[in-house]
Amino acid sequence: MDEETQLSRKTVLKAALAAGVAAPVALLGGPALARATAAGGVPELTPSCHDDDDPTPPQTEGPYFKPNSPERTNLVTPGTQGTRLTVTGYVFGLACRPVSRALLDFWQADVNGAYDNVGYTLRGHQYTDAQGAFTLSTIVPGLYPGRTRHIHVKVQAPGRPVLTTQLYFPNEPRNNTDTIFDARLLMTVRDNGTAKEAAFDFVLDVPQTPTSTQAPTSTQTSTPSPGGTTWTAGTAYAPGNRVTYASRAYVCLQAHTAQPGWEPPSVPALWRAE
Template sequence: MADETPTRKTLLKAALATGALLGAAGAAPALARDRADGRSLEPTPACDDGDDPTPPQMEGPYFTPGSPRTGDLVVPGDPGTPLAVAGYVFTRDCRPVAGALLDFWQADHHGAYDNVGYRYRGHQFTGTDGAFALTTIVPGLYPGRTRHLHVKVQAPSRRVLTTQLYFPGEPRNGSDRIFDPRLLMEVRRDGAGRAAAFDFVLDHTA
């Protein structure tokens, strides 16, 4: 039987969603449960759900610097299945990272990248709770690759993490030499589109 004990990250996300965390941005989250004697337990030092920290991946040939600041990559009139991606950026000790930069880029519905302009490219910053939200479409299949999103994530004054996000159940996941199951998003159907979730965990010592 699977262990259904909630992880520290899960508890933190629930607290963030309900506004239960108090204090300045980056303050240690008070997620420890009370002991029977009334004293609080020390929180687990790591923010580990079995896949942390978020592993890096190759940038690929199609990154373009200077993307517009936006969380909406939808191009009016373009075909594609709507996709909403949301999540948080944490440090390894489970602190939300405020002001983290996330720069996304991807292929269009046909698997093509815009290397002239900034279609399906944009950057954003996390809020004080470390949250981000992206509105886009499900990317098409690029030759030789499974379906994926590219992203660069950078905590303020820290190194850039370059990585990719993947979709579960894709036939090409098994044949893509770059695919990493630790980078699978949680994806569900949402009306005519899909809703995905992924949390980045950064090594804040880097």
């Protein structure tokens, strides 16, 4: 199997997880997930998570971080307004193995786009479990001038440097105008009644040793779309659209308008190689 057809970090669900551990949210085949389903059991690790996928990119901390947030997985308190949001995912190292007891410190704006700079509303930290999993209960943050919708987070494996970054929502109009926005940090989001569920897997720059050489079989499928054109900046693409770039085929995962720097190989959150 050559490098282009090797299963990637994004095609490994439970690849480093103990047998019988369920995924927190079944949001599969979309961006930002370092996992995928496996029929009939838990797959083993791929040899080297061969997808040229860099660790999760850092982003600016911004002016509103506060240390010493309370330890909690639920940021919603009595009287909190806004659409309920549950974010789930895993923290992996460079060999697709989970990182247990990784610290995640979240902070965000309220429904009106304001941060609590006096107390700790919509702020909190938690630790991944033995399988590297985390769950955050919060609300969809509001907008404020100059920024698209986002959630701040610091992630740190025990004894390793801190990754400071931000998580984004797909199909937000301001994604195209926010100069900080990075498509590699898009969450996978879906509706669940009146609430929303999102997923994102962090990949930290933590050296690890793979423990297996057997690759699982991918069960992902994509919805066909007619034709297929050359990727072009300025074009609006919808999920399922197919393009070619540098003689390789890609399928669109999230609706967006293409921009320079968002070429398919550079944004696995938006395009999946076929």
